[in-house]
Amino acid sequence: MPNAKPATTHAINDPLVEWFIAVLDPIKGNFIKLVTICSVTILLLALARGLLMFLMRQTIIVMSRHIEYDQKNEVFAHYQLLDTNFYKTHSTGDMMNRITEDVSRVRSYTGPAIMYLINLLSLIAFCVINMVRKDPLLTLYVLAPLPILAATIYIVNQIIYKKSEKIQSLLSDLTTNAQESYSGIRVIKSFVQEKAMFGFFEKNSVDYKNNAIGLAKVESIYFPSMALMIGLSTLITILIGGVQALHDTTKVGVIVEFVIYINMLQFPVSAIGWVASMIQRASASQKRLNEFLQTEPSIADKGKAIEHVKGDIVFKDVDFIYPHTGIHAIKKFSLTIKTGEKVLILGKTGSGKSTIAQLLLRFYDAQKGDITIGKVPLQSYSIKNLREQISYVPQDVFLFSDTVANNISFGLEAANHPQEIISKAARQASVENEIMQFAEGYETMVGERGVTLSGGQKQRLSIARGLIKQPEIVVFDDCLSAVDTATENTIISNLYQYLEDKTAIIITHRIFTLLHFDNIVVLEDGKITEQGTHNELMMKNGYYAELYKMQTVQAHTE
Structure with missing residues (x-):
């Protein structure tokens, strides 16, 4: 049998890691001290990550609440500018739904969605860049399923957008039905029409439920798709990396590193669907808000403030x-x-x-x-x-x-x-x-x-x-x-x-x-x-x- 090829030392090519190893080099013989320093370093990094995450949440979530506050004020102020004819052609329930539910969905985009999107993009960029630096060819194989994932997200997003518009419209009908029932409760009771009114409400409620369940079913495609892509990437890494390791034992560390990166990507990639769904819902809600915000009152107020309105x-x-x-x-x-x-x-x-x-x-x-x-x-x-x-x-x-x-x-x-x-x-x-x-x-x-x-x-x-x-x-x-x-x-x-x-x-x-x-x-x-x-x-x-x-x-x- 031919002699096995001797193992060679694999260069790290990472300045930060090399610096850390150089710092630990004097105490590499003291196991307890080495573990203690590494443990404290990991703890400090975790605390720093938590602090930065806290500051990010404080900045973005609080900002989104301010945006929600401003948007609700803007919508309410615009409602008061609109003329009498507008209020005769639009239901109270629909207007209430737009200033509450639709604004809330837009806030979910300007707050949690943006925050998680930043987090996802940062983590994905970090992992992909380091994977490319370690092995560009293996990275290409690992990321091969992504085009399928992108196509799935695009198709599902289009369906979610249309269904979100429909659901918000049905929610407006449901709110209108409830508001009219509460306001006219004495008439309903005096004519003994509780059962009939419940029938109307139940019909609207069933329509809303069926469409909401339909949307939930569409959204449920995301997470299995993400899990499938992660599984395929892990499988490809082990398969191709294993073949490379048979020819070069120094690749073992790279394979382990790739598996770690793929596991790190599991949450970001899985959350892409959730964030995309939230963005589509917010987009549908913002479109509904814009319909009212872009409505100009038919009674134009271009006159001057005259001190006394009097005369014939x-x-x-x-x-x-x-x-x-x-x-x-x-x-x-x-x-x-x-x-x-x-x-x-x-x-x-x-x-x-x-x-x-x-x-x-x-x-x-x-x-x-x-x-x-x-x-x-x-x-x-x-x-x-x-x-x-x-x-x-x-x-x-x-x-x-x-x-x-x-x-x-x-x-x-x-x-x-x-x-x-x-x-x-x-x-x-x-x-x-x-x-x-x-x-x-x-x-x-x-x-x-x-x-x-x-x-x-x-x-x-x-x-x-x-x-x-x-x-x-x-x-x-x-x-x-x-x-x-x-x-x-x-x-x-x-x-x-x-x-x-x-x-x-x-x-x-x-x-x-x-x-x-x-x-x-x-x-x-x-x-x-x-x-x-x-x-x-x-x-x-x-x-x-x-x-x-x-x-x-x-x-x-x-």
């Missing part, structure tokens, strides 16, 4: 069609309301009465015609300034989950308001006596949407909120429908004094006999059918006269 209000040939329904609400409407006049706008449901108030406050802009205040077009006023100086009491009462006092003073800018101002508004709205009967008076919490109050109490609190302001123009939109006749008469008597020096527009479907109106306008199908003073309209013997006689007879019989 003029509607000239105004036409308006609701964009979300196509209903032609106002047709060639012309009306002049002089400063200080009290005008009653009367009509049946759907005649266009409330639309006039919404156009005056620029919740919508008319498609045709002009609206001016003091000969200044509405578009020339800043929206904020215009609405601040018009006191508006809508027919749809909305109270916040806050104290009675804060609900009444909601429209005032200052944070703290004198109690006397709040009490005066409550007295004018004929609701103070009932407030004082509450356990905590003005500090009583009214509950979500005023759920703890009766319909009449909520309506009168809404009136008090409008009365506490002292603007030049006031608009009351059918705001006494939920109060009894005696309370209505008391409120109207108080209004008579309050409105003395103000321009007032009273929108209603009934006649207030205790108030003197300078002009009474009768609307039908968006057009003015009658106009004049009380006496003039009674002489015409039209709709107004008929309604007045009917109310008078009804009042006498009660």
Whole structure:
């Protein structure tokens, strides 16, 4: 047999390792001391790694929380800029889902995903560079399965992106369904529709569950794929490295080193799928957020802040069609309301009465015609300034989950308001006596949407909120429908004094006999059918006269 080839010393070619070996060389005969120094070195390196990891988490995760904070504020601020039509065409549940769930998913990308991505890329780069330095050919064989892995990740990511969009949309539907059920729980219970509503919720929930499970199944492809690639790489290393070691015994150390590197790569490569999935989900969520953030309000605010909004209000040939329904609400409407006049706008449901108030406050802009205040077009006023100086009491009462006092003073800018101002508004709205009967008076919490109050109490609190302001123009939109006749008469008597020096527009479907109106306008199908003073309209013997006689007879019989 030929003589075996003598073993040769393998050069390390690593300055740091060679330096460390040189430092340990004087004590290589002292086993205990050598092990102690190596153990302490490993411990110190582990502590340094932990400290750096802690600092990285503190930097990136905290940064992601700041990004989440800023993004939620940005979305909320943009929501408040959007016009009324936007809110009539988008559900509350969808908007809530975008500002919570979608923002949270984007935060997962800007925080954990980036952190793990940096960690993965650093570790992969470290291992691959050292593998190439040790044996470029063996490295090439070991990394051969990576193109298959890259193709798998690309294909699966495309599926995840589409499924993530679908899931977020279904989650919005589920949130909307739940929100409507909670808000309308009294209606649901009174009509005994709990089972039907549960059926709707269950259907949405099943759709969401099935799609979420489908996404989980797709994501589950990642980890077996990663494990397969790691196994193949390990197998290739041992197979090819073993063949090399048979011809050159110095390769044994390289093979061991490669196996260590492959094991080090196991977590980074496995986590690539998780990070990629997180990035795809965040991408889908950011796209949904951008849909709203890039939505421009149709009511452009390009006007100037004018100190006082006052003067004659003029509607000239105004036409308006609701964009979300196509209903032609106002047709060639012309009306002049002089400063200080009290005008009653009367009509049946759907005649266009409330639309006039919404156009005056620029919740919508008319498609045709002009609206001016003091000969200044509405578009020339800043929206904020215009609405601040018009006191508006809508027919749809909305109270916040806050104290009675804060609900009444909601429209005032200052944070703290004198109690006397709040009490005066409550007295004018004929609701103070009932407030004082509450356990905590003005500090009583009214509950979500005023759920703890009766319909009449909520309506009168809404009136008090409008009365506490002292603007030049006031608009009351059918705001006494939920109060009894005696309370209505008391409120109207108080209004008579309050409105003395103000321009007032009273929108209603009934006649207030205790108030003197300078002009009474009768609307039908968006057009003015009658106009004049009380006496003039009674002489015409039209709709107004008929309604007045009917109310008078009804009042006498009660």
